[in-house]
Amino acid sequence: MHYWLMKSEPHVFSIDDLIHSPKKTAGWEGVRNYQARNMLRDDMKKGDLVFFYHSSCTPPGIVGTAEIVREGYPDESAFDPRSAYYDPKSSPDNPRWFQVDIKFLQKFEEPFTISELRTHPQLSEMIVLRKGNRLSITPVAKKEWDFILKLVG
DNA sequence: GCCAACGTTGGC
DNA sequence: GCCAACGTTGGC
Numbered sequence: 001m002h003y004w005l006m007k008s009e010p011h012v013f014s015i016d017d018l019i020h021s022p023k024k025t026a027g028w029e030g031v032r033n034y035q036a037r038n039m040l041r042d043d044m045k046k047g048d049l050v051f052f053y054h055s056s057c058t059p060p061g062i063v064g065t066a067e068i069v070r071e072g073y074p075d076e077s078a079f080d081p082r083s084a085y086y087d088p089k090s091s092p093d094n095p096r097w098f099q100v101d102i103k104f105l106q107k108f109e110e111p112f113t114i115s116e117l118r119t120h121p122q123l124s125e126m127i128v129l130r131k132g133n134r135l136s137i138t139p140v141a142k143k144e145w146d147f148i149l150k151l152v153g
Numbered sequence: 154g155c156c157a158a159c160g161t162t163g164g165c
Numbered sequence: 166g167c168c169a170a171c172g173t174t175g176g177c
Contacts, residue, residue, distance in 0.1 A: 009175090134173080
């Protein structure tokens with residue numbers, strides 16, 4: 001069992017969008033970064049738990065949790081010329097980009113903001129807090145996961 | 154809107 | 166394979 005943090009800009013796909021998706025489940029499509037792709041394809045397993053993070057908004061922060069319900073499979077948005085995520089170098093025969101499906105678990109009553117995350121020494125190693133971090137998917141340590149959930153109550 | 158950080162691209 | 170230029174991310 002592993003833990004993850006996944007960033008999304010809420011105007012593109014928010015935790016409320018996830019809640020309103022069929023079966024509260026959605027494909028995490030559109031990742032176009034190799035490091036994140038490798039995690040989607042190789043490391044994220046069914047049953048792994050996810051912090052859903054809103055970025056590029058006010059305030060940025062963790063807004064809830066979700067669960068991996070389908071492991072890595074080709075991201076079909078890369079095959080669609082009409083998609084904003086289209087990548088002609090990816091094909092069904094040789095897919096370059098992958099996605100997982102996540103299912104909504106809970107929404108926090110209040111976002112756990114990045115500024116609050118930074119106030120806790122127990123969370124100072126979180127990758128998402130590192131200066132210059134731009135990865136949209138990052139692993140979370142179990143003790144970080146437990147600590148945050150305990151604070152959320 | 155700014156800008157630091159970092160990934161990608163492409164000429165050589 | 167180097168590296169400058171460029172594009173993107175994302176907090177502030």
